[in-house]
Amino acid sequence: MADFNGVVGVAEQRNGKLQSTSLEVLTVARKIADDLGTEVTAILLGSSDGDTPAERGADRVWMVSAPELEHFQAGVYNQVLGHLLAELKPEVIVGAATIAGKALFGRLAANLGTGLASDAVAIETDKEKRTVAVTRAVYGGNAVAQWVVRTLPQIITIRSKVFGEAKPNGEKGEVIQKDVPRELFSSPAKWLKSAEERGQSVNLSQADIIVSGGRGLRGPENFAMIDGLANALGGAVGASRAAVDAGWISYAHQVGQTGKTVNPKLYVACGISGAIQHLAGMQSSKCIVAINKDPEAPIFKIATYGIVGDLFVVVPALTQKLKAQNE
Amino acid sequence: MNIVVCIKQVPDTATIRFEPRAERVDISGATLIINPMDEYAIEEGLRLREKYGGKVTAISLGTKETEETLRTAIALGIDEGILVSDPLFEGSDAYVTAYVLAQAIKKLGSFHLVLFGKSSSDNDTAWTGPAVAEFLGISDVTFVKKIEEISESRARVQRMMEEGYDLIETSLPAVFTVVKEINEPRLPSLKGKLKAKSYKVPIWAATDLGLDSTKFVKAGVKSELLRVWVPEARKGGTIFQGEPEDVAAQLVQALKEQQII
Numbered sequence: 001m002a003d004f005n006g007v008v009g010v011a012e013q014r015n016g017k018l019q020s021t022s023l024e025v026l027t028v029a030r031k032i033a034d035d036l037g038t039e040v041t042a043i044l045l046g047s048s049d050g051d052t053p054a055e056r057g058a059d060r061v062w063m064v065s066a067p068e069l070e071h072f073q074a075g076v077y078n079q080v081l082g083h084l085l086a087e088l089k090p091e092v093i094v095g096a097a098t099i100a101g102k103a104l105f106g107r108l109a110a111n112l113g114t115g116l117a118s119d120a121v122a123i124e125t126d127k128e129k130r131t132v133a134v135t136r137a138v139y140g141g142n143a144v145a146q147w148v149v150r151t152l153p154q155i156i157t158i159r160s161k162v163f164g165e166a167k168p169n170g171e172k173g174e175v176i177q178k179d180v181p182r183e184l185f186s187s188p189a190k191w192l193k194s195a196e197e198r199g200q201s202v203n204l205s206q207a208d209i210i211v212s213g214g215r216g217l218r219g220p221e222n223f224a225m226i227d228g229l230a231n232a233l234g235g236a237v238g239a240s241r242a243a244v245d246a247g248w249i250s251y252a253h254q255v256g257q258t259g260k261t262v263n264p265k266l267y268v269a270c271g272i273s274g275a276i277q278h279l280a281g282m283q284s285s286k287c288i289v290a291i292n293k294d295p296e297a298p299i300f301k302i303a304t305y306g307i308v309g310d311l312f313v314v315v316p317a318l319t320q321k322l323k324a325q326n327e
Numbered sequence: 328m329n330i331v332v333c334i335k336q337v338p339d340t341a342t343i344r345f346e347p348r349a350e351r352v353d354i355s356g357a358t359l360i361i362n363p364m365d366e367y368a369i370e371e372g373l374r375l376r377e378k379y380g381g382k383v384t385a386i387s388l389g390t391k392e393t394e395e396t397l398r399t400a401i402a403l404g405i406d407e408g409i410l411v412s413d414p415l416f417e418g419s420d421a422y423v424t425a426y427v428l429a430q431a432i433k434k435l436g437s438f439h440l441v442l443f444g445k446s447s448s449d450n451d452t453a454w455t456g457p458a459v460a461e462f463l464g465i466s467d468v469t470f471v472k473k474i475e476e477i478s479e480s481r482a483r484v485q486r487m488m489e490e491g492y493d494l495i496e497t498s499l500p501a502v503f504t505v506v507k508e509i510n511e512p513r514l515p516s517l518k519g520k521l522k523a524k525s526y527k528v529p530i531w532a533a534t535d536l537g538l539d540s541t542k543f544v545k546a547g548v549k550s551e552l553l554r555v556w557v558p559e560a561r562k563g564g565t566i567f568q569g570e571p572e573d574v575a576a577q578l579v580q581a582l583k584e585q586q587i588i
Contacts, residue, residue: 075466099469099486107467111461189468250508266582287587289582305565306563
C-alpha cells in the first residue's frame with residue numbers, strides 16, 4: 001500500500017473549457033486528500049483556456065498537450081492516463097461520470113487492473129483503512145448502494161451537480177507539462193467531428209433547471225411552449241419516454257431509465273404522469289414542480305409543488321409571470 | 328459479419344417492491360427480464376445480419392435462470408445463445424464480469440463486432456462494455472446512437488454526447504454500447520418463439536473458458552458492496568389551486584422564497 005500515494009483528479013475539457021463536473025471532481029479530490037492528509041494532482045489532457053485546476057484546489061497539475069488530445073478519444077485518453085498513472089501511483093483517482101467519463105474510466109479500470117465505484121452521490125473516507133466508500137443510486141434511484149474498491153488505485157466517478165464546483169482559492173499549484181511517448185496518441189478509434197444538437201438546451205446533466213414535456217403535450221408543435229418556459233427560467237428542455245417515442249422530440253432530451261439521469265436544482269414536469277421509469281431519472285432533483293390535469297397522477301406524490309390544471313393554460317401563464325419578473 | 332451481443336438478466340424495476348428504509352432490496356418477487364437497453368443491442372445485431380449476412384450470438388453471464396433470457400433472445404432471432412455460468416462467478420463485480428465475458432468472446436472465435444446496451448437497469452454502471460474491449464485489446468465506442476457506415480474491417484458511428492454527438496471512425500473488431508435512439512426493437516416472431524422453446528442453451532463453465540480457480544483469483548473481484556438500502560420515499564408537497572394566473576404567481580413566489588430561482 002505504501003507504494004501508492006496521493007489523490008488524482010482527472011479534469012475534462014471541451015474546446016479548451018474546463019467542464020463543470022470537472023470542477024466538482026476537484027472539490028471531491030481535495031476533500032479526500034484532506035481526509036487522508038495527502039495531496040491532489042490534477043491531470044488535464046488537451047489545452048485549457050487559462051482556467052486551471054491549479055487555482056482550484058489542486059496542489060499540482062500535470063498537463064499533456066497534443067492535437068490528438070483536444071477532443072475526447074476514449075482509447076487515446078486511456079493510454080495516456082494509464083501511462084501517467086503508472087508514474088504517479090495515486091491511492092485514489094476521481095473522475096466525472098459524464099458520457100466521456102463513463103467511456104473512459106471503465107476501460108481505465110481494466111487497464112490498471114483495479115476496481116471502479118461509479119456515479120457517486122456521496123463519499124465517505126475511512127481514514128484508517130484509507131478507502132473511499134461511494135454511495136450510488138441503483139434500481140433507477142429506488143435504492144441506494146454503498147461500494148468500496150478494494151484494490152489500488154481506487155477509481156471513483158462522481159455524478160454531476162452533487163458536490164459543488166471548486167472555486168479559485170487564491171493559491172496556485174504548480175503546472176507541469178508532461179511529455180508522453182507519441183505512440184500513445186494513436187488508437188484504432190478516431191474522433192472525426194462533434195455536432196451540436198439544439199445547443200445548450202439539450203445538455204441536461206449540466207443544467208440547473210430542466211423543463212420537461214410529456215404525453216400531455218399532445219403533439220410536437222407544443223414543445224414550443226416548453227421551450228418558452230425553459231427560456232424564461234434559463235433551463236434545458238427534457239422529455240418523457242412517451243414524447244420521445246411518439247417522435248415529438250429527439251432522444252437526447254429523454255429523462256428516465258432508458259434516457260438520462262438528471263439532478264437539477266429545479267425540475268418542472270409538464271403533462272408527465274410520472275411512470276416509475278421516468279421518476280428513476282429525475283427523482284433526486286432538489287425541487288420538483290408538476291403540472292398535470294390529473295390529480296391522481298403519480299408525479300404529484302413526489303412533487304415539491306404541484307399544480308392540478310390544464311398545462312395549455314398554466315404553462316403560458318407561468319412563462320408570462322417569469323418574463324414579467326425578469327424585465 | 329459475425330456479431331456477439333452481451334446481454335444481462337435483470338429484475339424489472341417496476342415489479343420490485345421497495346420497502347422504505349429496508350436494508351436490502353428484495354427481488355424474489357420481481358419479473359426477470361432482458362435488461363431493457365440490451366434489446367437495442369440485439370435489434371442492431373439482427374439488422375446488421377439481415378444486411379450483411381453472418382451470425383449473431385448472444386452471451387450472458389448468470390445463473391440457470393438466465394437461460395430464459397437467452398431463450399427470449401433466440402425468440403427475437405438471435406442464432407445462438409450461450410450461458411456463462413459457474414459457482415466461481417458468484418459475487419462478481421463489473422470487473423470480473425467483463426473479464427469473464429472477454430474470455431467467452433475469445434472462445435467463440437472470430438467476430439467483427441460486440442454489442443452491449445449502454446448500461447443495465449439495476450446497477451447502471453455502464454462500464455462493462457469498455458472494460459471488455461480493454462480485456463480483448465480492441466477499440467470501443469460507447470453510447471452509439473447511429474451506425475453510419477460499416478464493413479467487416481471499419482465502421483463510422485455517432486456517439487451520443489451531452490450536447491449532441493461525436494462522429495467516430497474505428498477499425499473492427501470493436502465493442503459498441505448502444506443507446507435507445509439507434510433503433511426500434513422488434514417483437515419475437517412465432518417462428519422464433521417455436522425455436523426458442525426447443526432450444527438447448529449451451530452452458531460454459533469456468534474451466535471451459537480456461538479459468539481455473541487460482542488464475543481466477545488473480546483477476547478477482549476488485550470492489551465490494553458494503554450495504555444497500557431503500558431511502559425514505561420522497562413526499563409530495565404543496566398543491567396550488569385556483570385560477571392559472573394566481574397559481575403561477577404562487578408558484579413563482581414559492582420558488583423565490585426557497586431561493587430556487
